[in-house]
Amino acid sequence: MNIRRELEQRLSAAMSEAGGQDAPAIVAPSARPQFGDYQVNGVMSVAKRLKINPRELADKIVAAVDLSDIAENLEVAGPGFINITLKNDLLQQQIAESLTDEEHLSVPLAASQQTIVVDYSAPNLAKEMHVGHLRSTIIGDALARVLDFLGHTVIRQNHVGDWGTQFGKVILGMWHLCMEKVRNDPEYIERNYESLKAVSAEDDVAKRKEALLLIHNQQQEDLNNDWDGENAFHPYLKEVVRNKSLTLIDLLPAYQFVNLVESLAKGTGLIIDSPPKHKRVELAKVSSYVTKMLQETDKPKNRQEFKGWCYAKLLTRHKCDEIYYRLGVPLEHKYRRTRGESKYRKQLSKVIEDLEAKRLLEKSDGAQCVFPDEFKNKDGERLPVIVQKSDGGYLYATTDLAAIRYRVGTLPEGEKQLHADRILYVTDSRQALHFRQIFAVAKEAGFAPEGVSLEHVPFGTMMDKNNRPFKTREGGTVKLMDLLDSAERQALGLVNTKSPNLPEEQKLDIAKKVGIGAVKYFDLAHNRASDYVFSWDKMLALDGNTAPYMQYAYARIRSIFRKIKSTNYTNFTNILITDPAERALAVKLLQFSEAVQAVADESLPHLLCGYLFDLAGAFTTFYESCPVLKSDEPTRSSRLGLCEATGRTIRTGLGLLGIETVEQM
RNA sequence: ACGCCCGUAGCUCAGCAGGAUAGAGCGGCGGUUUCCUAAACCGCAGGUCAGAGGUUCGAGUCCUCUCGGGCGUACCA
Numbered sequence: 035m036n037i038r039r040e041l042e043q044r045l046s047a048a049m050s051e052a053g054g055q056d057a058p059a060i061v062a063p064s065a066r067p068q069f070g071d072y073q074v075n076g077v078m079s080v081a082k083r084l085k086i087n088p089r090e091l092a093d094k095i096v097a098a099v100d101l102s103d104i105a106e107n108l109e110v111a112g113p114g115f116i117n118i119t120l121k122n123d124l125l126q127q128q129i130a131e132s133l134t135d136e137e138h139l140s141v142p143l144a145a146s147q148q149t150i151v152v153d154y155s156a157p158n159l160a161k162e163m164h165v166g167h168l169r170s171t172i173i174g175d176a177l178a179r180v181l182d183f184l185g186h187t188v189i190r191q192n193h194v195g196d197w198g199t200q201f202g203k204v205i206l207g208m209w210h211l212c213m214e215k216v217r218n219d220p221e222y223i224e225r226n227y228e229s230l231k232a233v234s235a236e237d238d239v240a241k242r243k244e245a246l247l248l249i250h251n252q253q254q255e256d257l258n259n260d261w262d263g264e265n266a267f268h269p270y271l272k273e274v275v276r277n278k279s280l281t282l283i284d285l286l287p288a289y290q291f292v293n294l295v296e297s298l299a300k301g302t303g304l305i306i307d308s309p310p311k312h313k314r315v316e317l318a319k320v321s322s323y324v325t326k327m328l329q330e331t332d333k334p335k336n337r338q339e340f341k342g343w344c345y346a347k348l349l350t351r352h353k354c355d356e357i358y359y360r361l362g363v364p365l366e367h368k369y370r371r372t373r374g375e376s377k378y379r380k381q382l383s384k385v386i387e388d389l390e391a392k393r394l395l396e397k398s399d400g401a402q403c404v405f406p407d408e409f410k411n412k413d414g415e416r417l418p419v420i421v422q423k424s425d426g427g428y429l430y431a432t433t434d435l436a437a438i439r440y441r442v443g444t445l446p447e448g449e450k451q452l453h454a455d456r457i458l459y460v461t462d463s464r465q466a467l468h469f470r471q472i473f474a475v476a477k478e479a480g481f482a483p484e485g486v487s488l489e490h491v492p493f494g495t496m497m498d499k500n501n502r503p504f505k506t507r508e509g510g511t512v513k514l515m516d517l518l519d520s521a522e523r524q525a526l527g528l529v530n531t532k533s534p535n536l537p538e539e540q541k542l543d544i545a546k547k548v549g550i551g552a553v554k555y556f557d558l559a560h561n562r563a564s565d566y567v568f569s570w571d572k573m574l575a576l577d578g579n580t581a582p583y584m585q586y587a588y589a590r591i592r593s594i595f596r597k598i599k600s601t602n603y604t605n606f607t608n609i610l611i612t613d614p615a616e617r618a619l620a621v622k623l624l625q626f627s628e629a630v631q632a633v634a635d636e637s638l639p640h641l642l643c644g645y646l647f648d649l650a651g652a653f654t655t656f657y658e659s660c661p662v663l664k665s666d667e668p669t670r671s672s673r674l675g676l677c678e679a680t681g682r683t684i685r686t687g688l689g690l691l692g693i694e695t696v697e698q699m
Numbered sequence: 700a701c702g703c704c705c706g707u708a709g710c711u712c713a714g715c716a717g718g719a720u721a722g723a724g725c726g727g728c729g730g731u732u733u734c735c736u737a738a739a740c741c742g743c744a745g746g747u748c749a750g751a752g753g754u755u756c757g758a759g760u761c762c763u764c765u766c767g768g769g770c771g772u773a774c775c776a
Contacts, residue, residue, distance in 0.1 A: 058716075065719060075718055078756075088756085112719055113756060158776075198776055322774095375776095401774045411701065423774045430776050466703065467771055494704090495769085532738060548738095560712070563704080565769075567711065571725090577738075578724035579712085586738050594735055632715070644713065647723080654739065663735050677735095699738075 035128055036142055036627045038063075038072065041104065041118065045074055048099035054080045054091055061118075063625070069111065070119035071621055078114045088114030122611045125620040129679050130607040132623070139679075139686055141627040143185035144634065149453055151189045151441045152178045154460040155363070158195035159374075160204040160285050160346040163357050164511035165504055165568075166462075169493045172554050172692065173562055174460035175363045176639040177491070179690045184634050189452055193437065194354075194374035196347055198430060202325030203296070205342040207288030211280070212270040213256040222252075227291045234298055242298060249295055250304045250317055257306065263338040271341045282349050292321055326427050329379065347374075357514050361550065362692055378436035381445065382428045385435050386421060392479050400424030406474035419471045431472055438476045442486050456487040458637060463492035463563065491637045494565035496557075504568045518550060524574045525549030525582075533699060544696050548582050549574075551693040555581035558691050559643040579647040581693050584684055587650040589699045591681040594662055594674070596697075606675030608668055615656040619676055622652040626683050630690065639691060646687045653680045 038061055045059035060076030077095065081088035092110040101108065104124055109117040132140040154174020157163045163171075174190070182188045214222035226249055233242045260266040274280040296318045304317035315323045328339040351372075358364065386402060389395045394404045402422035409417035421432045439445045443453040459469055469490040476482040496504040506512050526545035533541070556573040559580075560566040577583065611617050629645035632638070662673040685695045
C-alpha cells in the first residue's frame with residue numbers, strides 16, 4: 035500500500051469538497067516527530083488564492099475527510115498545516131500483510147502499465163569499457179529493474195557504438211598492425227606513437243611535420259604494395275580470426291596511434307593516394323574514408339572492412355560480457371538486448387528520404403541538415419542537426435533517429451519493431467543538446483507520435499579529488515575491469531580482518547558482493563545529475579550511506595534467524611507496536627513503495643538509496659534498544675516479524691539497485 | 700559570444716509541485732561491549748545555503764542581476 039498516495043487522494047478530494055478547488059493536498063512526510071508522520075502542505079496556497087483563512091479551510095478539510103482507518107485524530111497546526119499520525123493498528127496490519135507477499139512486499143503496481151525502452155551502457159566498439167561507462171550501465175540497470183518491479187514491460191537496449199566514424203579508425207589501426215607484421219617491424223606503432231606524442235607536446239611545427247612525414251611515407255608505401263588488401267590485409271584478417279591472435283590490448287594502441295596521426299595531420303595538406311581510382315585522401319581523413327567504405331559494406335569490394343569490423347565487434351563483445359557478468363547486469367534475456375548502432379544501418383538512407391519527403395531537409399555547406407523550429411537564437415539564427423555528412427556518411431544523429439522509429443514502431447509496415455510508450459536515454463549530461471535536437475526532429479518528422487515520452491536521463495562526470503575527470507595516475511582512462519578488481523581485493527582485505535574465521539570460499543563470495551555492491555551503490559547514491567568525486571576510501575570505508583552498511587544490517591538480521599533456525603515467517607505476523615523505535619521502524623517500512631514509485635517517476639535511483647539508508651538507520655536504532663530473542667512472547671514474535679520485514683525490504687531494495695546481499699559478513 | 704548545469708558544515712553529499720527549528724556520513728571531541736555481529740550505537744561542536752535585490756503569510760527551493768566553476772554550441776559519439 036502506498037500510504038502517501040492514499041492520503042493525497044482522499045485529502046485532495048476533501049479539499050475540493052470543502053470548497054478548496056481541485057488543487058492537490060500535497061502530502062509529505064513530516065519534518066519533525068511532533069508533527070506526526072505526514073503533513074499536508076497544500077492548504078495555505080489554496081487559501082491564499084481564494085482569499086480565505088487557511089486554518090478555517092484546514093478545519094473544513096479535516097471535517098470532510100474520513101481517514102479513520104488510517105490515522106489518529108488529525109491536527110490543524112501552525113498557519114494551516116494538517117498533521118497526520120498513522121494508527122498503530124494500520125502499521126501492524128500493513129506489515130503483517132507485506133510479510134505474506136514475499137516477492138512484492140505489498141508494493142502496488144503502476145496505475146498504467148507501459149512499454150518502456152531503457153537505452154543504457156552503450157560502450158564503444160574496440161575499446162575496453164572504462165569508468166565512463168559505469169554510470170550509464172549501473173543507473174540504466176537500476177531504472178530498468180525498478181520499472182520492471184512496478185509491472186511495466188521494460189525493454190533494455192544496449193546501443194553499442196559499433197558503427198560510427200570512429201570505427202574507421204579501428205579498422206585502420208588493424209591495417210597498421212597488419213603492415214608492421216608484414217614488414218616485420220613489431221615496434222612500429224609503439225615507436226611512432228611515442229615520437230609523435232613527444233613532438234605534439236612541444237610547439238615546434240617543423241619537427242612535427244618531420245615526424246608526420248615519416249609515417250605518411252610509410253603508409254603510402256604500404257598502401258601501394260597492397261592497395262586492395264589482397265596481398266596482405268585479407269590474409270592477415272583470415273589468420274587473426276582463425277587463431278584468435280589479436281586482442282583488445284593490441285587493438286587499443288593501434289587505435290590511439292591512428293587518432294594521434296590524424297589529429298596532428300589536420301591542416302598539413304598531407305595526401306594519401308589510393309591507386310585504384312587515383313582517389314586522393316587527406317592523411318587526416320583516411321579513417322573517415324574507411325568508415326565510408328564500411329558504411330557501404332554490402333558492396334562486395336568492401337568486404338575486408340566488413341571482416342575487420344566483425345572481428346573487432348566480437349572481441350569487444352567478449353570483453354564487455356565479462357564486465358556485465360561481474361556487475362550482474364545480464365544481457366541475454368527476452369527483454370534485454372544488445373542492439374548496436376549497426377543494426378540500423380539499412381534504415382539510415384530511409385531516414386534521409388523520409389525527412390526529404392517531409393521537406394525538412396536542407397543542404398548546408400554540403401551536409402544534409404534539419405533545422406528544428408525550437409533551435410533559433412534571438413537573431414533568428416538557426417542551429418542545424420546534421421543527418422548526413424558532405425561525404426555522404428551518416429552520423430550518430432541519423433542512427434538515433436532510425437532507432438527511435440524502431441523503438442516506437444513507426445518504421446514501414448512489415449519491419450519488426452517495438453512499440454514503446456516511453457524511452458529513457460541514460461547517457462552523459464554532455465549529450466543533452468544532442469538529445470534535445472534529436473527529439474525535436476523526431477517529433478517534427480512524425481517519427482515519434484505525440485503520446486510517446488522521449489526522455490534524456492543525464493548524469494554527471496566522475497571526478498578525482500582535484501575535481502578533474504577521473505583518470506589513472508598516468509592520465510589514461512581507468513579500465514572498469516581494474517576498478518572492479520581493486521574493489522573486490524579491498525573488500526577481501528576487510529573480510530579477512532573482520533571475519534577471519536569464515537571459510538575461504540565464503541570470504542571470496544562476500545568480498546565479491548560487498549566490493550561490487552560498494553562500487554554500484556557509491557555511484558547510485560549520488561544524485562545522478564551532478565558530478566561526483568570518486569574516492570576509494572569513501573566507497574570502501576564501508577561506513578555511512580554505503581552498500582556495506584546496508585549489507586551489514588541485513589547480515590545481522592539473518593544472524594538472528596540462524597539462531598532460532600526458523601524459516602516459518604507465518605509465525606511472526608502478529609505485529610505489536612509499543613516501543614518508539616518499533617514504531618519509527620514500522621513507519622519507515624511502510625514507505626518502501628513510496629520510494630520505489632519516486633525512483634520510477636523521477637528516474638532518480640539515489641532516492642531509493644536514501645530511503646534504504648534511513649531504513650537501515652531505523653533498524654539499527656531498534657536493534658540496539660529492543661532485544662528480540664530475549665524478550666517474552668508475544669513481543670518476541672512481533673519483533674521477529676519486524677526483523678523479517680526489514681530484511682526483506684533491504685534485500686528487495688538493494689536488489690532493485692542491482693546489489694546482492696550476504697547472509698554473513 | 701550564446702545556451703545548459705552547478706555553488707549548502709573543514710571534506711563528500713541529501714534537502715522531493717515554496718512550508719514549521721536546513722539534514723546525513725566522514726573528519727574532530729566525548730561516551731557505549733559480562734547483552735541477538737562494535738563493518739554498530741549514543742551525545743557534543745561545526746552554516747550569512749556564493750553575493751545583492753525582488754515575489755509572499757512563508758524562499759536553500761521561484762524571478763532578476765553580479766561573482767565563481769563545469770559542460771555544450773555544423774559534418775565526433
